[in-house]
Amino acid sequence: MYVIGDACISCGACEAECPVGAISAGDDKYVISSECISCGACANVCPVGAPQPE
Ligand code: SF4
Ligand code: SF4
Numbered sequence: 001m002y003v004i005g006d007a008c009i010s011c012g013a014c015e016a017e018c019p020v021g022a023i024s025a026g027d028d029k030y031v032i033s034s035e036c037i038s039c040g041a042c043a044n045v046c047p048v049g050a051p052q053p054e
Helices: 041-045
Strands: 002-004 024-025 030-032 049-052
Touching: 002 030, 002 041, 041 049
Parallel strands: none
Antiparallel strands: 002 049, 024 030
16 A cells, blocks of 8 residues: 655645545645555656655
8 A cells, every 4th residue: 555645745646547546635635545556656646756655
């Protein structure tokens, strides 16, 4: 599973890339749910490298 770190600037780019809809906007950054299948697509589009494998 991937997790989004504090570097997230809430640009929203990763949300549409997730094949299982696991990403949504949180209070101060975007968050990944337990449905994550660790495909890495979110990390590939993130401009600040916030999603990382846990
Ligand atoms: Fe979605 Fe893949 Fe990112 Fe997991 S690693 S949150 S499945 S895009
Ligand atoms: Fe945050 Fe990166 Fe997703 Fe943008 S692409 S919302 S900076 S995790």
